[in-house]
Amino acid sequence: MSRGIVxxxxxxxxxxxxxxxLLSNISDLAxxxxxxxxxxxxxxxxxxxxxxxxxxxxxxxxxxxxxxDDPPTMRTLVEAAVVLGGFDRSLLAAEAxxxxxxxxxxxxxxxVSGLVFIxxxxxxxxxxxxxxxxxxxxxxxxRVLGSVxxxxxxxxxxxxxxxxxxxxxxxxxxxLERLTGWHRRLAALLMLCHSGDQxxxxxxEWLVKDDPILRRAAAVWAAHRRVSQRAAKQxxxxxxxxxxxxxxxxxxxxxxxxxxxxxxxxxxxAASDGAVGWRCMQCGRDxxxxxQACEQCHTTGPELRRHIDELLDG
Ligand SMILES: [Zn+2]
Numbered sequence: 001m002s003r004g005i006v007x008x009x010x011x012x013x014x015x016x017x018x019x020x021x022l023l024s025n026i027s028d029l030a031x032x033x034x035x036x037x038x039x040x041x042x043x044x045x046x047x048x049x050x051x052x053x054x055x056x057x058x059x060x061x062x063x064x065x066x067x068x069d070d071p072p073t074m075r076t077l078v079e080a081a082v083v084l085g086g087f088d089r090s091l092l093a094a095e096a097x098x099x100x101x102x103x104x105x106x107x108x109x110x111x112v113s114g115l116v117f118i119x120x121x122x123x124x125x126x127x128x129x130x131x132x133x134x135x136x137x138x139x140x141x142x143r144v145l146g147s148v149x150x151x152x153x154x155x156x157x158x159x160x161x162x163x164x165x166x167x168x169x170x171x172x173x174x175x176l177e178r179l180t181g182w183h184r185r186l187a188a189l190l191m192l193c194h195s196g197d198q199x200x201x202x203x204x205e206w207l208v209k210d211d212p213i214l215r216r217a218a219a220v221w222a223a224h225r226r227v228s229q230r231a232a233k234q235x236x237x238x239x240x241x242x243x244x245x246x247x248x249x250x251x252x253x254x255x256x257x258x259x260x261x262x263x264x265x266x267x268x269x270a271a272s273d274g275a276v277g278w279r280c281m282q283c284g285r286d287x288x289x290x291x292q293a294c295e296q297c298h299t300t301g302p303e304l305r306r307h308i309d310e311l312l313d314g
Contacts, residue, residue, distance in 0.1 A: 203217075223239070
């Protein structure tokens with residue numbers, strides 16, 4: 001057997017171990033409720049929890065890294081999703097137990113990870129009034145913004161619904177300088193979401209900064225404001241002619257056809273003009289205009305041409 005296959009076998013065992021650990025944590029949330037036969041078959045509550053935790057979209061190695069190597073982060077996420085998503089703890093516990101039991105009866109067959117292939121629905125994590133200590137929960141979620149992608153994304157979802165009095169923008173400002181790449185983009189977006197009347201001014205300030213990640217967040221914000229409230233188009237125009245192609249791409253992918261007027265349409269059409277390089281959000285490398293994927297980490301680059309066509313033909 002090659003060493004590669006041996007290593008993969010060990011990884012698979014780790015995935016299974018992580019699946020079981022998470023289910024066992026969920027089964028400890030409460031005394032299990034009795035399940036109807038329909039509930040036993042469907043496992044709706046549990047599947048929705050997995051979607052709310054962004055697990056179905058997680059990269060292959062991400063869940064085990066959090067579940068097995070960083071239990072406090074996983075606890076924070078499960079607690080946040082259960083409380084803020086309004087999940088029924090007893091039902092979750094019962095469904096998790098049911099699945100663990102199946103797994104033991106199936107003698108090693110992997111039923112658990114199949115959960116992420118069942119269609120479910122992420123719930124809005126907006127029930128902050130139900131949290132015992134909303135301020136402490138928010139602080140813990142803010143720390144998760146620096147974790148792996150699915151975890152940071154789930155934390156972002158919860159924090160985006162946090163009430164204004166928790167001062168999310170101020171707390172995130174305190175950690176922004178430590179964050180790089182896509183972590184930084186998420187944190188910057190959160191700051192904008194929670195800056196109230198000051199958000200447009202903050203985005204305008206970022207659009208002229210050297211940092212392309214802050215300009216990307218500002219481009220998303222400007223496009224979002226244009227789409228949802230027909231806000232002024234100047235910041236969107238600035239994003240569409242940015243010196244980083246990824247900033248232009250953010251504007252293109254967050255605009256909608258009905259948010260365009262004649263002038264914006266012209267700028268959208270011209271968004272791929274000129275030789276524009278781009279900074280990779282994964283590794284930070286500055287890539288040449290011709291690079292379709294990052295020359296260092298192979299992350300896919302901006303797709304201006306395709307997004308222009310989709311926006312103008314849509
Ligand atoms: Zn890269």
